[in-house]
Amino acid sequence: MNKIIKNADIPVLYLINRVAPLWQFKRDYIKATTNIDVPMEMIDIASIGENITALTYQKFAEISYQYKGKKYMIILDEVHCLLEDATFSVYPEKFIRYLKSNLDNTSRIYLTATPDAVSPGIAYVECKSGMDKALETITWDTKVKSVFYGYASYTTRVKMVYSVKTNWDYIDFKLYSPDYTKELTDYIKTANEQGIKSLIYINDINKGKALQEALGNTQHVYSDDDKRKDIAEIAKNERFADKNLITTKVTENGISLHDDELNLIVVETLDLITLQQVIGRARVNRKNPRRITVLIPDYSYTDIGNAIASISQQLKKAKEVVENPDNALEYAAEYPALVYYDSKAKKPIVNSMAIKSLEYQFNFLRDLRAEPQEANAFAKKVLETYNKNTLITDDMFLSYDRIKDFKLKVSSAFDEYMDSEKNAEALDKLKDALKDACNITKVYNDGKTINSNIQLSTVNDILKAAGIMYEVKSKVEIYDVSMI
Secondary structure, three states: OHHHHHHOOOOEEEEEOOHHHHHHHHHHHHHHHHOOOOOHHHOOOOOOOOOEEEEEHHHHHHHHHHHOOOOEEEEEOOOOHHHHHHHOOOHHHHHHHHHHHOOOOEEEEEOOOOHHHHHHHHHHHHEEEOOOOOOOOOOOOOOOEEOOOOOOOOEEOOOEEOOOOOOOOOEEEEEEOOOOHHHHHHHHHHHHHOOOEEEEEOOOHHHHHHHHHHHOOEEEEOOOOOOHHHHHHHHHHOOOOOOEEEEOHHHOOOOOEOOOOEEEEEEOOOOHHHHHHHHOOEOOOOOOOOOEEEEEEOOOHHHHHHHHHHHHHHHHHHHHHHHOHHHOHHHHOOOOOOEEEEOOOOEEEEOHHHHHHHHHHHHHHHHHOOOOOOOOHHHHHHHHHOOOOOOOOHHHEOOHHHHHHHHHHHHHHHHHHHOOOOOHHHHHHHHHHHHHHHHHHOOOHHHOOOOOOOOHHHHHHHHHHOOOOOOOOOOOOOOOHHHO
């Protein structure tokens, strides 16, 4: 990027999604071009040169009118955030509209670690026709591909795609239950005692506060406003001070952490883009990378279904806004990210990027929940994304000891049943033992307590969950009428 900026024959706009990585870029760019090491506390006022302006997307969206019609090369770093942020902010829509209306006077370079997610957005902006089919034929591989040829179905401004694959062999994945916080905190505490730091991403501040209280030696960054000083320190040192850092989207993207003690990452989200971005925060020596363990939540079929229902509701509201533009402002108070009033156009503008983002999330989750039901569907998708074996084994779970206990209890109850007369009394005893095994270990039924009497189908399902492929059937007694 430094070489491209240096050799540009028009002014350059470097744009990125968050304040912290913006500071890191400015510091690194000044260091590379002038050999001056600017203190982070002065980075806001430091000049990075006459030919380049560096801003966050949010700031640029506010002042984009100043750049309208002017010639610029625009470098869009962490560009996936235009999709990710669209569901809670209108700045991506404003920015996309600037790009669409300034095609002829600007050239663009898009940078991201999650190209599949951002491709539809780029196609929407850069394709002059047939955008629905655009970029479908691009194969994301390590070769340099020209996409300016062979596409009779549409015309695109995209001229070149550079895709560099990463070797993820240094990452080990483990699974945990998002409902079993103690197991997670015990694991992190043990890692801390061994001198390991952890980066913990959560999408629920209340969950973050519970983890803070349980872990103790923990920093947290939940917003730019109340943690600006902390964010500056992290960006400056490229590491955090305490053993653990709990964060939300405020430091999800862009920021680099070069810390050899950061060997544990927890990512509690159903958003695959976010998961990839959080894992990417921990920088390693590519020639000799250290091992990093990533803990991912083992979301249940029900968890995924609940997320689909939530996104469906948001999509429904978003489409209502599109279908009823005259009533759009009625939604502004309740759903501020879906619509905003454009003072220059003097009309409400629907956030089309929010709809694209919601549709992307909906389609991803719908595919995870496809019939027939598949256990560990989200975890398997993550493993596939990182070119790992998708076979889920017991030792991958933090709950490995509980799983062993569950299987032992179920196996013992089953053996006792098989040695019995298999009558109604023996079956009732088996049911009680299986129910106890589930309630004590919290392994079966998403950890939910079983209070009522269990049916025969549930008995067989519990046996199957414990690896016992045997079907218990009702015993049918036949009596001779003459005996009665």
